[in-house]
Amino acid sequence: MSLDEAKTKPHDRLRAYLEADLEAVNGLIRARMASEHAPRIPEVTAHLVEAGGKRIRPMMTLAAARMCGYKGDAHQKLAATVEFIHTATLLHDDVVDESGQRRGRPTANLLWDNKSSVLVGDYLFARAFQLMVETGSLNVLDILSNAAATIAEGEVLQLTAAQNLATTEATYMQVIRGKTAALFEAATEVGGVISAVPDAQIEALAAYGDALGMSFQIVDDLLDWGGASGDMGKNVGDDFRERKLTLPVIRAVARADEAEHAFWTRTIERGRQEEGDLDQAMELLRRHGTLEETRDEALRYAGLARRAMARMPDHPLRDILADLADYVVARVN
Template structure:
């Protein structure tokens, strides 16, 4: 397998390099603030941390595959990245995280107040940007996604530490906090291109399935990966008492001793040295890491199948490779 195919995200970044350069320039322009210099300081810390920019790339790719010729896709891609960055700033405060993309989080370097308020500023900038193309349907898609993301985060907050959380609730959380922005990113491209509704739906379905796959892989890697791979500390979800798919499945299969372990560590938050290692051993023994990996693969396959409705196009092939790449992180 060639190096190009091995990392289709880099290939996509290269092919869309001109458009992505315009997106990055627009992001820097709009994150500026004459009155509050802390805003660009905090924003630059996160944006310059080397994130994959997968969401704005999806918007650009979806527009390209539909033959779009204007410049609204640049503003909408920047909108998507601003929404994503704002949610990261808020998430790190809620989760009390200390690391993001391998660097100290903004709330650790500055304070919680700065992170929350700068996140609010980026949301406001996102709404300014999404209005500018003058496409009411694109505005509706992105503004709805912003609301759904917030819903997903609140649902996750209430589901955390609740050992009765089931897979259906987990999927609602994933669709809210992650897949909603992926599907919005891929849907606005065909919408501004005036594409056929079949194509709009296909790209929405692709983004939805890819977002779900992306989050499930992240949840898998939190127990089965390495800190460098996921840009955070291994076991953060365990320490933050999040009920993710491998844990939910292990709890459903737990014997009395395992149930007591999960009640103590996740239900009550009493965690001792060696508990993370024991949690990982239980997940491995119960086979839930492997079943989670398989579920991620199933969603990657759904993402690829959704693209069957699109005409042949080099960008379509790259989007298929991207779905394969996302799930390959868990192999």
């Protein structure tokens, strides 16, 4: 690794390596987003698809295919597929969460309305489906249809688990697998499948995608509590206010004494939150050490991801992806 490489963030190195592919994917996304009959569709999606998306999921597909020596253009179609599926779930999440902002821009449902978010999301799902059919690989279709079911199942599970103090760690893991890891896993796996590499390599790619996605989502949930040190920044506490049970809280609830349990019941289950409750919640997480434990869990998954990459043949992209796994957790203070 050169000094330059050491200083550059892994996702920037990934982007630089895949630049030509990414440009083709962006062209494909623009072309397939268009609708002859319904011009509102690109209006709604443009601000989601064009703006500021890190394209991390499509980069997984592109990187996996390139690492496996793929020659062709199906990897670009699948990368666009994966971004469309991701964008569609964001649109449907907008309806669900009544969230006001996403990526710093107004959400589609404020720019337009819930109707547009649901139906344009459906349109992107259908476009994703068309794109993957074009690759002509039943194996790819099988992987992506299973991922779609896991994603939808996870979203419904999250809904039923919300505000329920009895939510277990196993349920949480299933939720974040659907919410994030399933698409990361499928995105990476299909890059290997179209390259027709040996099964052991396809399994390593899938294992990498899953572990990276799990780590990514655990870190995201931890950052909502200000990271492992519980820094009370201005974006801290959204999940608490929305009464979402993530790993730090699930573990703290499991170890709560009677008074602590009453606190969680009032704030999360009954939703009767008062001034100072967020500080009190943070204090309970610190007391039981669940923020540090959550970081350890993210590190464990990052280690799994790194070790999965070690099962791949030598390649510059292999090293970048391995570094990316570490970098995801390094975001946490």
